[in-house]
Every structure is written in C-alpha cells, then in structure tokens.
Amino acid sequence: MTTVGFIGLGAMGTPMAWNLDDAGFDVVVYNRTTDGEQPFAEAGVSVADSPKHLTRRSDVVCLMVSDGDAVGEVLERDLGVLDGLDEATTVVQMSTIAYEETVAAAELVAAAGGRFVDAPVSGTVGPAREGTLVGLVGGDEAAVEAVRPVLEAMCDPVVHCGDVGQGTNMKLFVNLLLGNAMNAFAEALVFGRANGLDVADMRTVVENGGLHCPLFAGKGVAIADGDFEARFPVDYQYKDLSLALARAGDVGVPLSQTAAAREAFSAARARGYGDEDIAAVVKPLEEVADVRVRED
Amino acid sequence: MTTVGFIGLGAMGTPMAWNLDDAGFDVVVYNRTTDGEQPFAEAGVSVADSPKHLTRRSDVVCLMVSDGDAVGEVLERDLGVLDGLDEATTVVQMSTIAYEETVAAAELVAAAGGRFVDAPVSGTVGPAREGTLVGLVGGDEAAVEAVRPVLEAMCDPVVHCGDVGQGTNMKLFVNLLLGNAMNAFAEALVFGRANGLDVADMRTVVENGGLHCPLFAGKGVAIADGDFEARFPVDYQYKDLSLALARAGDVGVPLSQTAAAREAFSAARARGYGDEDIAAVVKPLEEVADVRVRED
Amino acid sequence: MTTVGFIGLGAMGTPMAWNLDDAGFDVVVYNRTTDGEQPFAEAGVSVADSPKHLTRRSDVVCLMVSDGDAVGEVLERDLGVLDGLDEATTVVQMSTIAYEETVAAAELVAAAGGRFVDAPVSGTVGPAREGTLVGLVGGDEAAVEAVRPVLEAMCDPVVHCGDVGQGTNMKLFVNLLLGNAMNAFAEALVFGRANGLDVADMRTVVENGGLHCPLFAGKGVAIADGDFEARFPVDYQYKDLSLALARAGDVGVPLSQTAAAREAFSAARARGYGDEDIAAVVKPLEEVADVRVRED
Amino acid sequence: MTTVGFIGLGAMGTPMAWNLDDAGFDVVVYNRTTDGEQPFAEAGVSVADSPKHLTRRSDVVCLMVSDGDAVGEVLERDLGVLDGLDEATTVVQMSTIAYEETVAAAELVAAAGGRFVDAPVSGTVGPAREGTLVGLVGGDEAAVEAVRPVLEAMCDPVVHCGDVGQGTNMKLFVNLLLGNAMNAFAEALVFGRANGLDVADMRTVVENGGLHCPLFAGKGVAIADGDFEARFPVDYQYKDLSLALARAGDVGVPLSQTAAAREAFSAARARGYGDEDIAAVVKPLEEVADVRVRED
Structure with missing residues (x-):
C-alpha cells in the first residue's frame, strides 16, 4: 500500500489529508505547530516528529504550506524532507x-535523489473537503502518472499542464483571472449602488446572463449580507496577483488591467482588510464613493 | 388586441420583432432602410412608412436603434414618433x-403626451432569438405593468430596476462587468500562452472552477478557433464602457480597473478590430506579446 | 484702432481683459452676471448689455467662458454673438x-458670416495677470495673423498649432500631461511619506534633478503647507482628462496611464475635493494609506 | 589621506571613480571584468585583484554594481568585501x-565589524561626469558625516534622508516619479501626433509652461530625432518601478497610476526595447496607434 506523507495542516491541508485517509492511503502527517496534528493523532493517523522522518516512511510526500519560504524551510532545514529522501520518493508540491x-x-529534490511533481490546487475550503479541487499538475509524464491516484483522492479534475512549473503557471493564470473578476464585480456593484440600483436586482441580472458563475453568485450573497469571513483572503489574492505580474514581466506580457486589480487589493490591505475574504475588495471603493452594497 | 410598433430591424431588433409576432401581438414594423423590413412584408407583417404612422397605429412603440442620436432622430424628425403620439401610447426604449x-x-415623450418605459436588454443574438434576453426596465409601476406582456414576449426575466433611467443604469452595470471580464480573460489567456500552457487546459481549468460561466466557455472556444465574428462588437463594448465611466464620474465612483479595460478595447479599435467580436480584445495583447491563443 | 470685445470675466478672463486694455486696445466687456463687469465699468471700460451689442462694436470678439455649453449659449442665444456678427469680425474662442x-x-460662426480662431490658453491666474499664458491657436494663417496682436497682449508665446481645432487639441495634450504629472507627484509623495521620508527632502531631491519644474516646485510647497486653494481645480482637470480620453478614443490612441490618472481625480471629486486645487488629488491617497504629506 | 575603494566600473561607476581621483582621494578600483579597470591602470590608479584586497587598503569602500544579487556577491564571495573589513571601514552602497x-x-557589514551607509544616486551619465549626481543617503549621523567628503566628490547635493534604507526609499521615490513622467510624456506625444500636432509645437508648449523640466526637454529632442540610445534603459526603469510597487504594497500605498506606468515599460520590454533609453516607452504606443512622433 502507498504511504502518503502530508506536511501542512492548515485550513486547506487538513481536509486534503483527511481525503487521503478516506481514500485508503496509509497517511502520515506533520505540521510545524502541534495544533493541526491533534485531530489526526486522536483518529489514529500517524504523526511524524520531523519532515525527515515523515519522508523516510512515505512513498509520496505532499507539501501544502503557506509560501515559498516555508517550502524551502521544510525541504532544507535540519531533519527536513531532503534529509529523508531516496529515489523511490516523490515530492508533490501543492502550495x-x-x-x-x-x-x-x-532542483533541490532532484539533487537529493528524489522525484518532484508540481501540483498547486484551485479551489477553496469547500472543494478541499469534497475532494473537488482542481489539481494543476506539472511534471514528467511518468512521475505524474505515478502519483495520479494520490492526486485524485483530493482533486477532480486533475489537469496535467506540462513540465515542472506549469502547474504553478496554471495556478497563476486562474488566480489572475479570479482577482480581476472579483474586483470587476466590486466596481460594478458600487457603480450600481451609487446609481440607486438594488443589490438583489443586480444579482438577478448577473445570474440570468453570460456571466452567471459560482463566484459572482457566492460573493454577491456574501457582500449583500456583509459576510467577509475569509474563504480566500485579500492578502493571498494580492500575493498571487503580484506573482502573476512578476511572471508576466519575465515572459513579456504587459497586463494593465491586472495591474489595476492588484492595486485595488493593495487598497484593501492598506485599509486593514488583508485577513478578510477577497469580497472585501469592495470596501475601499464603498468608502471612497460613500455607498454600501448591502441588501435593503 | 394590443398593437405593437417596432422600430429598428437590425441584428437584435429583427428576432425581437418576430418574437412579438409569434406571441400573437398585432405587429407593425419600421426601419430606416428598407432591407430590414422585407422579410416582415413578405410574411404579411404590417410595415409603416414612417415612425409617425407606426405610432398612430400602435398601443406600444418599441425602439431598438443604434445609439442615442438615432433615438433622438426617430422621436423628433418630421413624421417622427412624437408626431404620432397620444396619451394611450407607451414608448418602450430598448436601445x-x-x-x-x-x-x-x-421628457420629450411626456411633453408630447405619451408614456415612457426605459427597457434596454442584456444578451446577444442567441437570447434575442430565444426570447431570453434579460429585460432591464425603468419606469413607474403602472407603466411597466401595462407593457409587461410585451416585454415578456422578448425577455425572460423582466427585471423592474426602478424609475426611468434605472434600466439604462442596470445595462451599464452589466456591460461594465462584461467588459472587465472579457479583457481579464484575454489577459489571462495571453499570460498562460506566453508561459506555454495549452488553451484546452486553460479552458478545462476555468470550466471546473468558480469562474465557470457561459461567457468564458463561449469566448474560450471562439478564441481557440480564431472565430471573431461579432456577436457583440468591440465598438459597442467600448461605447458602453465609456458611458459607464462617464456616469461613474457623475455619481462619484472612481473605477480604475474599468478604466484599464476601456483602454484595452480602445487598443482593439485602434488596431482595426472595432467591428469584430469583443473576444478580439485579445488580439492587441497577442501582438505585443508575440504569442497566439489558438488551439494547438 | 482695433476694438476687442471680451466675454467671460471670471478668474482667468478678468486679468486677460485688463491686459487687452493695458495694451491699448479699445475694449468692451460682457459677463453673464454683473459682478465681473463692475471693476471695468468703474475704470471707464465699455460694458455691453448683450453679446450681440458687444459683437456689433468689435473687430475681434474673445470668448473665455466655463465650458462648451456656455460657448454655445453665448453664440446662439437671443442677442447672442451670432446676431451681431459680420464678415469683418473674428471670434477668438479661448475657453x-x-x-x-x-x-x-x-461652423456656426462661418455660417453667420464671421471668421473664427480657436485659441485656448495654457496657464493659470498668475500667467494670466502677467500676460504670459501660452496661446494655443488653431485657424487659417490669415485669420490667425490678423488677431496675433490681440493674442500677444495676453499670451507669450503664441503658438500656431494648425487649423481650427488644433488649439483645442494642443490644450488637451498639455492638460493630459499636467494631470498625469500631478497625480504621479501625489503617488510619489504618499509613497515617500509612508516610508518615513521628509517632505522637504523629497522636494530637494526633485528640485535637483531632471524633473525640476514649476509644477512640482509649486505644488510641493502647497501640499507641504496644506494649501489647496484652487489655482486650477480638480473638477476642471477631471473634465480635461475626460475630454482627452474621449478624443484619444476617436483617433485610436489607448492611454492606460492617463485613464488611471483620470480615476484618481474622480476619487478626489467623490471625496468632496472637486473645488480644490489639483494638488488635492493627493488627499484620497493619503486617506487610504493613512499618512499625511505635510511639512514636519 | 583617505583611501577610497571603488567597486563597479560601468557607465556610471567609471566617471564617479574619476571624480574621486580628481578630488584628491587615494583611489583603488576593482571591477568584475578587466575592461573597466584598464583606463585606471593606465593613469596610475591602483587596481585591486579582489574586493577583499581593495577593502583591506581602503577607509571607505563604494559599491556601484548592477543589482542586489551583485551586491550580495561582492560582499560575500571568497575574497569578498566582508573578508577584508575592519571596524575602521565604511561601506557606501550606491547601487x-x-x-x-x-x-x-x-546587517552583513555590521556583523563583519564594519560601518554601512546607503547612498544610491539620482542622475545619469552626464551628472555622473560633472559630479552633480543627487546623493540619496541613509545611515546614522556620524557614519554619514564621516563619508560626506567622499560623497561630495561625486554628488551635489548630498541629501541625508534618514537611517539605513532611506536612501534606497528616496531612490525609489524619485524613479517612481520619473517612470510616470516619462510615460505620461509618451502618451501625450502620441495623442498629439495622432491629432496632427507638430512635435516641435508640442515641445514649445511644454517648455513654456509649468511642466518645463530637463527630462521633457531632453527626451523631447531625443524622440523627435529618433535617438533611443540608453542613458537610462527601459529594463532598469521597469526594475525600479517593480521595486517601488513591491515596497508600496508593503507599506500600504496602492499606486494605480504607477502600476499602469510599469505595464507600459513592460510593453516596451516585450517589444524588444529593454536595452534602449526610457524614451523608447513611446514606441509600443506608436505601434498601436500607427503614428510616429518624429520631427517633420
């Protein structure tokens, strides 16, 4: 039986690890702080005391941590993943x-003798629980096929986007689109409200046209209700738009609308809404225009 | 039986007028040029020789012409709508x-003794044929209810957005969102392509996430196929974004992302794509980045 | 001796008319409200009781009113300029x-038998007093040369930019640049202040480099002192950027940075600073970033 | 006599080092490639064979290299600056x-026992030759005063902007303003040209108004002449705007106009003009609008 190590038990990682367990894999988990591990330990799932020991026991090691610095740290620290790698192990980087x-x-993983698959996911906590994250996978065919059952326990669909790095590029593609769409919706709603339109009417019109999508349906309700609890926080959207713009510059694509979107999320951070949901990008504009997009 | 006059037999107006005929209304049509009227005449539908004569015979007069100047001209010209109005007539302005x-x-219609309903529609030729345009209606309750059966022959749903002008404001709201979304998709696709992603993979990812909507599904196929035949042309999208930004300025809402979107459509016009579909907003960016977003 | 009629005695028009008087022209003035005329009447300058009567007495009629609607009204109203025109009269439109x-x-002036020169000016009240406005002149060579002495009483230099309309296009060119530069300075100052830089140091650095110009020198002092009394108000800058963007769209030039600048001035208007100096474009950004760019 | 080591003999560093020599300092130079050192060696200036040996002999070590990676490398490499430091040495970081x-x-310098002053400069090759660069200095009072004579050999004025890092922040401030101003000028010129205005007339108007500055005077001539030889290249301006936007995000200042400017320079890079002067930001816009801003 395949043993899957899972490092990073945050809001996303926790349900993803449970899905691996539910799918019948032999799971071993590790988190930098102990709170995340507790429910797993209580349910009888193995908990490793270091990334190295987790890796030693695993065929596949999934990383789902906060950012690139955390990935580097988990790989390179004392008792890190690199210390425990051998040629039979595949690291699946999902952050x-x-x-x-x-x-x-x-390159670090290859130098240490292991295999590497790039597999960030698109979707928030709901799809993470339901196993319907979109898996955005980069790596060579053999490595990807070898870990496909593991990925399919967490993701549906699994999209193989190309070589290592292409999962990451696809993630930037989709979150670039997301940030633009979210802020477009915010601009449109404040425009409509300042013109005296009802929020409910605006939602009805969007839901009956070519732009009907889960994002606008969900965020329309959330904004109307004043519910800004983070599914995907402003700070992360800002980070992803920044990464996308940096990458766009590297490959020679000027993105003037995306640049405007990024500054809108920057305004939300400046106003103190970085921890709130991306829907809170509407707030700085409400403040400037002195209107509120709430259900009457 | 209610007699409905229909002025403006273009790509949108023609199927809308047929839907009125199909719904059993006594229809009379007028077009500034004769080509549009021909199929109606052949099918036995009444054709008026002036807006005045059309209005004389109608309980409800629908206007579906190209822009505000054309509306003014149809109302005020010799033998125009205003000449034929009486207090039993309602003008339904749908442009x-x-x-x-x-x-x-x-104000012109009221001064001439008639009633007025503001009813622009959201949707393109497909929904116009199927009678599923979204009707965005502004006017007082009594006037709107009186023409509701007429609107329902062409639209589903019919959304009453407030007083006169609110239908127009709702149209600007939805087309502002549309322009932003279309150009966001264009920026994302060129970004992805410049990074070596497949168009088909990008479409799959979008269609399995929170942004899955008819617009991206349809324009994704169109762009991949290089099909830029106009459903909704760049020139009209540019005009609507310009109207929305002017209105936003009047009501005190700065829209920096929408402003960026407008300039993207301006670039498409500058490059000669004004008559093509809004999907052609991708072309100037393809040219700058020297990549093509086409199916491999 | 040449008789010059001057219509529009606002903040700019008043010193311009005095400069005509000082230069020895026979001057006759008219203003839509009587306050503006009083000092001229007291000094013995002729005051006309209508644009028509002013025009009847004048070889050259200068218009310096608030906007295009006011120009139309002054020309076309009862007892308007058109009523008083003959072929020996040149209308110099400076608004x-x-x-x-x-x-x-x-076209209206030509149809009424007169000659027309397009001559908006660049500069604020100070240059208007000193006769050093930049005159931006459009019209045929003969008409422009005929009124050059009149223009030189108010302007230095007088720049003949081409046919009728080119003075206006040059004015949009320079005010487009002005709006961008002003908002760039605002963004830079708030950036610096949020990083803890002194305003005086920032001003010193700008004044010793390639960007040293009267605008930054003057607005740097004004902002540091919190002096936002209008030399050129936000509302007018917003209007000029809107005119420039509309014109840019018509001639096929997408202007994404100018579009961002316009929305910054829109934010200043939305926050209630429309009547303040263009330097007040810094205020909404100070509010979002929660810093003040004031001398310590 | 004070011995000054100078590392980095590029287009800027070379004249800066000569100015130190002219001012009577005992100068020792080092460059990663040997071409830069040759003229110094021929003139009898000392050339070190490593940063370590240069540092051993110097009281003050100036760094003027291409970017942050190069600074890190020069400090930390084998035989690097850190190896040669003692408590009497001050590193003046000017890149x-x-x-x-x-x-x-x-922090690296302090840990190695030396003193550190942050001193990037504003200005291009001309001011570097003339010793009139603007020195933007960060560091504690004593350290800055100690190296002031060295800085004054290269810079006039020397502006002490605060603690370590504030020189860098001031540099970002001024280059943020520069990038906005340059692209504003480009947008304005293309706008004017598309409207049929003469380049010479546009230059005259700018040079007689509130925006008259060395940048517009110089770049106006360069663009009119089609001279895009790099004084300050597009790639560097793009890098500086990227650094400024990243820093702005960190300190909570959304900069929507600067973001638009950055994408304009990104377009210039995408089109292959990264090595040309910042004035080349006009080229992609000329291409879209199909006009050329050249002297007739």
Missing part, C-alpha cells in the same frame, strides 16, 4: 509559490 | 443609450 | 472645450 | 537595490 521557487524546489 | 439621453427621451 | 464643440462653434 | 537588500547588506 501556491512562485515559478522560480518551484523550479528551485524541483 | 443602449446614455442615462442623460434616456431622461431626455422620456 | 477649454471639446474638439467637436470647437468645430461646431467654428 | 539601486531593493529596500530589503539594503537592510540585509547593512
């Missing part, structure tokens, strides 16, 4: 990090 | 025009 | 209006 | 690098 960080991590 | 033009048209 | 409005005014 | 890189370099 959202920069393209260069992905390539660097792949 | 996309500016807020101030809507208010001005309403 | 900042749209290109189309300039062309329309020229 | 344009990120704020975080400045702080990191300061």
Whole structure:
C-alpha cells in the first residue's frame, strides 16, 4: 500500500489529508505547530516528529504550506524532507509559490535523489473537503502518472499542464483571472449602488446572463449580507496577483488591467482588510464613493 | 388586441420583432432602410412608412436603434414618433443609450403626451432569438405593468430596476462587468500562452472552477478557433464602457480597473478590430506579446 | 484702432481683459452676471448689455467662458454673438472645450458670416495677470495673423498649432500631461511619506534633478503647507482628462496611464475635493494609506 | 589621506571613480571584468585583484554594481568585501537595490565589524561626469558625516534622508516619479501626433509652461530625432518601478497610476526595447496607434 506523507495542516491541508485517509492511503502527517496534528493523532493517523522522518516512511510526500519560504524551510532545514529522501520518493508540491521557487524546489529534490511533481490546487475550503479541487499538475509524464491516484483522492479534475512549473503557471493564470473578476464585480456593484440600483436586482441580472458563475453568485450573497469571513483572503489574492505580474514581466506580457486589480487589493490591505475574504475588495471603493452594497 | 410598433430591424431588433409576432401581438414594423423590413412584408407583417404612422397605429412603440442620436432622430424628425403620439401610447426604449439621453427621451415623450418605459436588454443574438434576453426596465409601476406582456414576449426575466433611467443604469452595470471580464480573460489567456500552457487546459481549468460561466466557455472556444465574428462588437463594448465611466464620474465612483479595460478595447479599435467580436480584445495583447491563443 | 470685445470675466478672463486694455486696445466687456463687469465699468471700460451689442462694436470678439455649453449659449442665444456678427469680425474662442464643440462653434460662426480662431490658453491666474499664458491657436494663417496682436497682449508665446481645432487639441495634450504629472507627484509623495521620508527632502531631491519644474516646485510647497486653494481645480482637470480620453478614443490612441490618472481625480471629486486645487488629488491617497504629506 | 575603494566600473561607476581621483582621494578600483579597470591602470590608479584586497587598503569602500544579487556577491564571495573589513571601514552602497537588500547588506557589514551607509544616486551619465549626481543617503549621523567628503566628490547635493534604507526609499521615490513622467510624456506625444500636432509645437508648449523640466526637454529632442540610445534603459526603469510597487504594497500605498506606468515599460520590454533609453516607452504606443512622433 502507498504511504502518503502530508506536511501542512492548515485550513486547506487538513481536509486534503483527511481525503487521503478516506481514500485508503496509509497517511502520515506533520505540521510545524502541534495544533493541526491533534485531530489526526486522536483518529489514529500517524504523526511524524520531523519532515525527515515523515519522508523516510512515505512513498509520496505532499507539501501544502503557506509560501515559498516555508517550502524551502521544510525541504532544507535540519531533519527536513531532503534529509529523508531516496529515489523511490516523490515530492508533490501543492502550495501556491512562485515559478522560480518551484523550479528551485524541483532542483533541490532532484539533487537529493528524489522525484518532484508540481501540483498547486484551485479551489477553496469547500472543494478541499469534497475532494473537488482542481489539481494543476506539472511534471514528467511518468512521475505524474505515478502519483495520479494520490492526486485524485483530493482533486477532480486533475489537469496535467506540462513540465515542472506549469502547474504553478496554471495556478497563476486562474488566480489572475479570479482577482480581476472579483474586483470587476466590486466596481460594478458600487457603480450600481451609487446609481440607486438594488443589490438583489443586480444579482438577478448577473445570474440570468453570460456571466452567471459560482463566484459572482457566492460573493454577491456574501457582500449583500456583509459576510467577509475569509474563504480566500485579500492578502493571498494580492500575493498571487503580484506573482502573476512578476511572471508576466519575465515572459513579456504587459497586463494593465491586472495591474489595476492588484492595486485595488493593495487598497484593501492598506485599509486593514488583508485577513478578510477577497469580497472585501469592495470596501475601499464603498468608502471612497460613500455607498454600501448591502441588501435593503 | 394590443398593437405593437417596432422600430429598428437590425441584428437584435429583427428576432425581437418576430418574437412579438409569434406571441400573437398585432405587429407593425419600421426601419430606416428598407432591407430590414422585407422579410416582415413578405410574411404579411404590417410595415409603416414612417415612425409617425407606426405610432398612430400602435398601443406600444418599441425602439431598438443604434445609439442615442438615432433615438433622438426617430422621436423628433418630421413624421417622427412624437408626431404620432397620444396619451394611450407607451414608448418602450430598448436601445443602449446614455442615462442623460434616456431622461431626455422620456421628457420629450411626456411633453408630447405619451408614456415612457426605459427597457434596454442584456444578451446577444442567441437570447434575442430565444426570447431570453434579460429585460432591464425603468419606469413607474403602472407603466411597466401595462407593457409587461410585451416585454415578456422578448425577455425572460423582466427585471423592474426602478424609475426611468434605472434600466439604462442596470445595462451599464452589466456591460461594465462584461467588459472587465472579457479583457481579464484575454489577459489571462495571453499570460498562460506566453508561459506555454495549452488553451484546452486553460479552458478545462476555468470550466471546473468558480469562474465557470457561459461567457468564458463561449469566448474560450471562439478564441481557440480564431472565430471573431461579432456577436457583440468591440465598438459597442467600448461605447458602453465609456458611458459607464462617464456616469461613474457623475455619481462619484472612481473605477480604475474599468478604466484599464476601456483602454484595452480602445487598443482593439485602434488596431482595426472595432467591428469584430469583443473576444478580439485579445488580439492587441497577442501582438505585443508575440504569442497566439489558438488551439494547438 | 482695433476694438476687442471680451466675454467671460471670471478668474482667468478678468486679468486677460485688463491686459487687452493695458495694451491699448479699445475694449468692451460682457459677463453673464454683473459682478465681473463692475471693476471695468468703474475704470471707464465699455460694458455691453448683450453679446450681440458687444459683437456689433468689435473687430475681434474673445470668448473665455466655463465650458462648451456656455460657448454655445453665448453664440446662439437671443442677442447672442451670432446676431451681431459680420464678415469683418473674428471670434477668438479661448475657453477649454471639446474638439467637436470647437468645430461646431467654428461652423456656426462661418455660417453667420464671421471668421473664427480657436485659441485656448495654457496657464493659470498668475500667467494670466502677467500676460504670459501660452496661446494655443488653431485657424487659417490669415485669420490667425490678423488677431496675433490681440493674442500677444495676453499670451507669450503664441503658438500656431494648425487649423481650427488644433488649439483645442494642443490644450488637451498639455492638460493630459499636467494631470498625469500631478497625480504621479501625489503617488510619489504618499509613497515617500509612508516610508518615513521628509517632505522637504523629497522636494530637494526633485528640485535637483531632471524633473525640476514649476509644477512640482509649486505644488510641493502647497501640499507641504496644506494649501489647496484652487489655482486650477480638480473638477476642471477631471473634465480635461475626460475630454482627452474621449478624443484619444476617436483617433485610436489607448492611454492606460492617463485613464488611471483620470480615476484618481474622480476619487478626489467623490471625496468632496472637486473645488480644490489639483494638488488635492493627493488627499484620497493619503486617506487610504493613512499618512499625511505635510511639512514636519 | 583617505583611501577610497571603488567597486563597479560601468557607465556610471567609471566617471564617479574619476571624480574621486580628481578630488584628491587615494583611489583603488576593482571591477568584475578587466575592461573597466584598464583606463585606471593606465593613469596610475591602483587596481585591486579582489574586493577583499581593495577593502583591506581602503577607509571607505563604494559599491556601484548592477543589482542586489551583485551586491550580495561582492560582499560575500571568497575574497569578498566582508573578508577584508575592519571596524575602521565604511561601506557606501550606491547601487539601486531593493529596500530589503539594503537592510540585509547593512546587517552583513555590521556583523563583519564594519560601518554601512546607503547612498544610491539620482542622475545619469552626464551628472555622473560633472559630479552633480543627487546623493540619496541613509545611515546614522556620524557614519554619514564621516563619508560626506567622499560623497561630495561625486554628488551635489548630498541629501541625508534618514537611517539605513532611506536612501534606497528616496531612490525609489524619485524613479517612481520619473517612470510616470516619462510615460505620461509618451502618451501625450502620441495623442498629439495622432491629432496632427507638430512635435516641435508640442515641445514649445511644454517648455513654456509649468511642466518645463530637463527630462521633457531632453527626451523631447531625443524622440523627435529618433535617438533611443540608453542613458537610462527601459529594463532598469521597469526594475525600479517593480521595486517601488513591491515596497508600496508593503507599506500600504496602492499606486494605480504607477502600476499602469510599469505595464507600459513592460510593453516596451516585450517589444524588444529593454536595452534602449526610457524614451523608447513611446514606441509600443506608436505601434498601436500607427503614428510616429518624429520631427517633420
């Protein structure tokens, strides 16, 4: 039976690890702080005391940590993943990090003798629980096929996007689109409200047209209700737009609308909404225009 | 039986007028050029020789012409709508025009003794044929209810957005969102392509996430196929974003992302794509980045 | 001796008219409200009781009113300029209006038998007093040369930019640049202040480099002192950027940075600073970033 | 006599080092490649064979290299600056690098026992030759005063902007303003040209108004002449705007106009003009609008 190590038991990682367990894999978990591990320990799932020991026991090691620095640390620290690697182990890097960080991590893993698959995911906590994250996978065919059952326990669909780094690029693609769409919706709603339109009417119109999508349906309700609890926080959206713009510059694509979107999320951070949901990008604009987009 | 006059037999107006005929209304049509009228005449539908004569015979007069100048001309010209109005007639203005033009048209109609309903529609030729345009209606309750059966022959749903002008404001709201979304998709696709992602993979990822919507599904195929035949042309999207930004300025809402979107459509016009579909907003960016977003 | 009629005795028009008087022209003035005329009447300058009567007495009629609607009204109203024109009269239109409005005014004047020169000015109240406005002149060679002495009483230099409308286009060119530069300075100052830099140091650095110009020198002092009394108000800058963007769209030039600048001035208007000096464009950004750019 | 080591003999560093020599300092130079050192060796200036040996002999070590990576390399490599430091040595870091890189370099130097002053410069090759660069200095009072004579050999004025890092922040401030101003000028010129205005007339108007500055005077001539030889290349301006936007995000200042400017320079890079002067930012816009801003 395949043993899967899972490092990073945050809001996303926790349900992903449970899905691996539910799918019948032999799971071993590790988190930098102990709180995340507790429910797993109580349920009888193995808990490793270091990334190295987790890696020693695993065929596949999934990383789902906060950023590129955390990936580097988990790989390179004393008792880190690199210390425990052998040629039978595949590291599946699922965190959202920069393209260069992905390539660097792949090189570290290869140098240490292991295999590497780039597999960030698109989706929030709901799809993480339901196993319907979109898996955005980069790596050579053989390595990807070898870990496909593991990925399919967490993701549906699993999209093989190309070589190492292409999962990361696809993640930037989709979150670039997300940030633009979210802020477009915010601009449109404040525009409509300042013109005296009802929020409910605006939602009805969007839901009956070519732009009907889960994002606008969900965020329309959330904004109307004043519910800004983070599914995907402003700070992360800002980070992803920054990564996308840096990458766009590297490959020669000027993105003036995306640049405007990024500054809108920067305004939300400046106003103190960095920890709130991306829907809170509407707030600085509400403040400037002195209107509120709430259900009457 | 209610007699409905329909002025403006273009790509949108023609199927809308047929839907009125199919719904059993006594229809009379008028077009500034004769080509549009021919199929109606052949099918036995009444054709008026002037807006005045059409109005004389109608309980409800629908206007579906190209812009605010055309609305003004049809109302005020010799043998125009105003000449034929009486207090039993309701003018239903369905063209996309500016807020101030809507208010001005309403005042002209009221001064001439008629009733006025503001009813631009959201949707392209497909929904126009199927009678599933979203009707965005502004006017007083009694006037709107009186023409509701007429609107329902062409639209589903019919959304009553407020007083005269609010239909127009809702149209600007939805087309502002549309322009932002279309250009966001264009920026994302060129970004992805410049990074070596497959168009088919990008479409799969979007269609399995929170941004899955008819717009991205349809324009994704169109761009991949290199099909830029206009459903909704760049020139019209540019006009609507311009109207929305002018209105936003009037009501105190700065829209920096929408402003960036407008300039992207301006670039498409500058490059000669004004008559092509809004999907052609991708082309200037393809040219700058020297990549093509086409199916491999 | 040449008789010069001057219509529009606001903050700019008043010193311009005095300069004509000082230069020895026979001057006759008219203002829509009587306050502006009083000092001229007291000094023995002729005051006309209508644009028509002013025009009847004048060889050259200068217009310096608030906007294109005011130009139209002064020309076309009862007892307007057109009523008083003959072929020996030249109308010199100096207000900042749209290109189309300039062309329309020229056609009205030509139809009424007069000659027309387009001559908006660049500069604020100080240069208006000193006669050092930059005159931006459009019209045929003969007409421009005929009124050059009149223009030189108010302007130095007088720049002949081309045919009718080119003065207006040059005015949009320079005010487009002005709006961008002012908002760039605002963004830079708030950036610096949020990083803990002294305002005085920032001003010193700018004044010793390639960007040293009267605008930054003057606005740097004004902002540091919290002096936002209007030399050139936010509302007018917003209007000029809007005119420039509309014109840019018409001639096929996408201007993404100028579009961002316009929305910054829109934010200043939304926050209630429309009547303040363009330097007040710094205020909404100070509010978002929660810093103040003031001398310590 | 004070011995000054100078590392980095590029287009800027070479004249700066000569100015130190002219001012009577005992100068020793080092460059990573030997071409830069040759003229110094021929003139009898000392050339060190490593940063370590240069540092051993110097009281003050100036760094003027290409970017943050180069600074790190020169400090930390085998036979690097850190190897040669003692408590009597002050490292004066003059390259344009990120704020975080400045702080990191300061910490490395302090840990190795030396003193650190942050001193990027504003100005191009001309002022570098004339000794009139603007010195933007960060560091504690005593350290800055100690190296002031060295800085004054290269810079006039020398502006002490605060603690370590504030020189870098001031550099970002001024280059942020520069990038906005340059692209504003480009947008304005293309706008004017598309409207049929003469380049010479546009230059005359700018040079007689509130925006008259060395930048517009110089770049106006360069663009009119089609001279895009790099004084300050597009790639560097793009890098500086990227650094400024990243820093702005960190300190909570959304900069939507600067973001638009950055994408304009990104377009210039995408089109292959990265090595040309910042004036080449006009070229992609000329291409889209299909006009050329050249003297007739």
